[in-house]
Amino acid sequence: MAQQYTRKMIRKVFTKMLNERPLNKITVKDIVKACQINRNTFYYYYPDIYAVLSEIFQTELQTVIDEYNDTLSWEESFLVATKFALENKTAIYHVYNSMRREELENYIYGVSGNVMTRYVEKVSDGISASSGDKKLIASFYQCALTEMLLRWVASGMKEDPDIIVKRIGQLFDGTVALSLNRSAELEDIWQK
Incomplete structure (x- = not known):
């Protein structure tokens, strides 16, 4: 119990500092002083x-996985999944502009993948699409969402993600189901 408390405190203090200054300006000395622990x-x-940093992103990704709600649209799920990033914009921006950008990219990729894989599975219920095509469709949207979010971070996170994600949802509404149905049709053609 004390170990979990200490780890959580270190992550919280580190996130607070990351919201105040760039990653390369944070030291272990700063963290232990703020936490009132020794090195x-x-x-x-x-x-x-x-x-x-890695554990923060892994913990947040696990939270997304644990809290995923099948009743939400992919857009709502994605916005819920990016809650940490939205609440810590400055910290995210500092990580993006650091030598550890890969940690952020992996986190966003993981969140996008989790949301889209679950969404594709939900939509595919009753459609005999191949598992390979399901993975391909989820991967396509995962990559698109990841890159869009990274570009949003790079541009300073000025636009409201809620508006953008909902608009994407409106523009591409039905395309996942359409792709899954095409997969089923293509499977029928290949089997003949």
């Missing part, structure tokens, strides 16, 4: 601050 305690849990 050995920090190093007991993490080899460096990058491990803290």
Whole structure:
């Protein structure tokens, strides 16, 4: 219990600092001072601050997986999934502009993949699309959402993501079902 509390406190303090200054301006010394722990305690849990960053993104991704709601549209699910990024825009921007951008990219890719894979599975209920095509469709949207979100971060996160994601949903409404139905039709053709 104390271990979980300490880890959580370190992550919280680190996120707060990341919202205040760039990643390369945060040191272990800063974190232990703010947490009122000693360096050995920090190093007991993490080899460096990058491990803290990685754990934050892994924890947030697990939260997305755990809280996914099948009753929501993919747009609503995606906005719920990006809650951490929206609440910590400055921190996200600092990570994006650091040498650890890959951590952020992997987090966004994971969130997008989780949302789209579950959505494609939900839409495919009753459609005999191949599992390979389901994966391909989910991957296509995962890549598109990841790149759009990364470009949003790069541009300073000025636009309202709620408006953009909902508009994308309106523009592409029905395309996943259409693609799944095409998959089923193509399977029938190949089998003849």
